[in-house]
Amino acid sequence: MSLRTFLPAVLVALVAVLPMMAPTTQVLLTLALAKGLPVLGVIVLLHAGQVSFGHALFFGVSAYAAAFLARVYGGGELISMVAVGVLAAVAVGLVVGIFVVRYRHIFFGMLNLAFSMIFFSVLEKFYYLTGGSDGLPVPRPTVAGFDMERAGFETVLFYLTLALCLVAAWATHRFLCSPIGNMMRTIKTNELRLEYLGVSARGVLLVGYLISAVLCGIGGALMAVAQGVVTPEYVWWVRSGEFVFIAILGGSGSVSGAFVGALIYEAVRTYASAFANDIWKMVLGVVLLGVILYAPAGVAGLYAQVMDRCRTRPANKTVDEDQ
Amino acid sequence: MTGRVLMEAKGVDIRFGGVVAAHEINIQIHEGHNLAIIGPNGAGKTTFLNICTGYLKPHSGQIFFDGADVTKLQPRHLVRKGVARAFQIPQLFTEHTVLENLLIAAAAQSRRWAPFVPMQRIPERDMMVELLGMVKCSHIADRPVSELPEGQRKLIDIAIALALKPKLLFMDEPTSGVASSEKFEVLDIIANALTEAKVTAVFVEHDIGIVERFADEVAVWNRGEVTFHGTPGDILSHPDVIRDVIGEEV
Ligand SMILES: Nc1ncnc2c1ncn2[C@@H]1O[C@H](COP(=O)(O)OP(=O)(O)OP(=O)(O)O)[C@@H](O)[C@H]1O
Ligand SMILES: [Mg+2]
Numbered sequence: 245m246s247l248r249t250f251l252p253a254v255l256v257a258l259v260a261v262l263p264m265m266a267p268t269t270q271v272l273l274t275l276a277l278a279k280g281l282p283v284l285g286v287i288v289l290l291h292a293g294q295v296s297f298g299h300a301l302f303f304g305v306s307a308y309a310a311a312f313l314a315r316v317y318g319g320g321e322l323i324s325m326v327a328v329g330v331l332a333a334v335a336v337g338l339v340v341g342i343f344v345v346r347y348r349h350i351f352f353g354m355l356n357l358a359f360s361m362i363f364f365s366v367l368e369k370f371y372y373l374t375g376g377s378d379g380l381p382v383p384r385p386t387v388a389g390f391d392m393e394r395a396g397f398e399t400v401l402f403y404l405t406l407a408l409c410l411v412a413a414w415a416t417h418r419f420l421c422s423p424i425g426n427m428m429r430t431i432k433t434n435e436l437r438l439e440y441l442g443v444s445a446r447g448v449l450l451v452g453y454l455i456s457a458v459l460c461g462i463g464g465a466l467m468a469v470a471q472g473v474v475t476p477e478y479v480w481w482v483r484s485g486e487f488v489f490i491a492i493l494g495g496s497g498s499v500s501g502a503f504v505g506a507l508i509y510e511a512v513r514t515y516a517s518a519f520a521n522d523i524w525k526m527v528l529g530v531v532l533l534g535v536i537l538y539a540p541a542g543v544a545g546l547y548a549q550v551m552d553r554c555r556t557r558p559a560n561k562t563v564d565e566d567q
Numbered sequence: 568m569t570g571r572v573l574m575e576a577k578g579v580d581i582r583f584g585g586v587v588a589a590h591e592i593n594i595q596i597h598e599g600h601n602l603a604i605i606g607p608n609g610a611g612k613t614t615f616l617n618i619c620t621g622y623l624k625p626h627s628g629q630i631f632f633d634g635a636d637v638t639k640l641q642p643r644h645l646v647r648k649g650v651a652r653a654f655q656i657p658q659l660f661t662e663h664t665v666l667e668n669l670l671i672a673a674a675a676q677s678r679r680w681a682p683f684v685p686m687q688r689i690p691e692r693d694m695m696v697e698l699l700g701m702v703k704c705s706h707i708a709d710r711p712v713s714e715l716p717e718g719q720r721k722l723i724d725i726a727i728a729l730a731l732k733p734k735l736l737f738m739d740e741p742t743s744g745v746a747s748s749e750k751f752e753v754l755d756i757i758a759n760a761l762t763e764a765k766v767t768a769v770f771v772e773h774d775i776g777i778v779e780r781f782a783d784e785v786a787v788w789n790r791g792e793v794t795f796h797g798t799p800g801d802i803l804s805h806p807d808v809i810r811d812v813i814g815e816e817v
């Protein structure tokens with residue numbers, strides 16, 4: 245194992261064992277990881293050069309779908325809640341996607357925002373269905389048919405979330421390296437040439453869009469279950485902005501950036517707010533400023549840079565010694 | 568002229584505001600006959616390529632390919648039918664390497680989406696490595712295309728078009744940006760690759776020496792019209808052509 249992959253492996257192991265040593269971190273980590281998934285979805289589209297300011301839509305659609313399922317069946321099953329949430333996110337992603345992939349840049353970003361705001365008002369207005377701004381409770385679901393105690397359930401949910409994040413990160417990484425993933429990335433650099441290869445740029449972007457909807461869907465359903473309640477705040481535009489914020493903080497160049505960013509973000513938010521109420525916003529603002537100015541590739545990009553330097557430095561040294 | 572008609576323009580017109588960029592263009596492109604298009608700047612040569620490849624829609628007239636009316640098709644549909652294009656300004660994927668540019672083209676050509684297979688491992692890779700060898704670019708396979716000089720970028724742009732295994736290839740000034748001492752060498756490379764792949768080429772060219780050497784037919788464009796069309800021997804010695812086009816080039 246190279247040094248480059250060693251540290252991330254240690255980080256994953258650390259996240260996996262941290263709740264055993266410090267049980268209070270378990271819920272926090274679950275929420276951070278669940279938030280990392282939609283961030284990964286945003287990163288997929290950033291590879292196509294497009295920023296969505298409305299991806300909380302799919303996060304929220306999935307969360308509400310899971311909540312509805314639980315309500316209809318008088319308590320749900322974890323696996324089917326996540327599955328139904330993802331399906332709902334994909335269905336909405338297809339409808340919205342077919343429309344928004346015709347647009348680029350600011351129009352793409354704002355149209356996504358518009359769709360998320362429409363859903364937000366639907367959630368607020370149809371309160372007899374959606375619970376309005378109070379939202380819907382999400383009772384603790386069974387896990388593969390087993391009714392679990394709260395502590396046990398939270399542990400299961402944490403490891404399920406961790407596992408889903410690892411699978412999602414791996415699959416997304418493979419997608420971005422694949423032929424169609426590379427085609428999607430050319431939408432950022434030369435869409436005209438892509439069309440002149442006989443490929444529909446819109447079609448390729450739609451595939452990326454659906455993948456991002458799936459990622460948001462997994463995260464949304466997990467978040468709903470972890471928090472035990474869904475509210476319109478899930479689709480509020482600030483939430484969408486937060487995903488973009490975390491993507492830039494963590495680094496949009498690689499899939500790890502989503503989770504590194506989400507962990508840092510949640511940690512700062514939780515521990516800085518312990519000191520003073522609103523100070524975390526200031527801290528994060530300053531951190532983001534620093535990232536944009538000095539590490540535009542984000543924390544993950546910074547790590548890759550340091551690794552590159554570590555690899556080239558010994559080589560330079562031997563050259564010096566030879567002289 | 569012999570040979571099957573591959574593409575045909577019938578009465579094609581297009582205007583941009585007051586500029587007539589194509590007027591009553593009637594021309595046939597024959598299989599196996601490389602056609603050179605010459606003419607002064609702004610004559611409508613690139614516009615003709617844009618119309619033939621589906622990028623622009625003529626205001627009137629039709630384009631036929633392999634006997635079928637393709638006037639309303641988009642570039643990607645025409646590419647699927649076997650019409651490829653290289654550009655006056657190279658159109659490359661600037662965040663990818665030379666080989667990756669070709670791999671994307673090869674994957675597109677064989678409709679290999681393979682969402683979870685690394686692109687570097689697609690079976691078409693060997694063919695693309697070979698194609699890079701054919702255009703004498705093996706040594707730059709792993710260089711980012713954004714670092715290359717203009718001449719090499721043009722070659723890669725053409726190689727991308729060749730990776731699509733077209734029947735008909737449009738090239739817009741393939742040797743512009745190439746140092747004049749290397750022009751013949753570069754076009755030799757391209758011509759060999761074209762012959763090997765049995766591709767019919769239509770190329771816009773300002774260098775009359777290149778036209779004489781590589782074209783089977785020449786068409787002269789002027790103010791959106793085809794003023795002459797014939798063999799290089801007849802056309803390039805025609806006094807009007809010498810006065811209007813060649814004189815200007817020298
Ligand atoms: N999309 C467009 N919109 C407006 N005018 C255009 C457009 N494309 C071409 N033109 C005009 O049409 C005329 C023909 O342009 P075109 O690019 O086809 O010339 P060309 O023969 O390729 O010239 P060059 O040798 O300089 O490449 C020019 O006057 C140009 O300004
Ligand atoms: Mg031109």
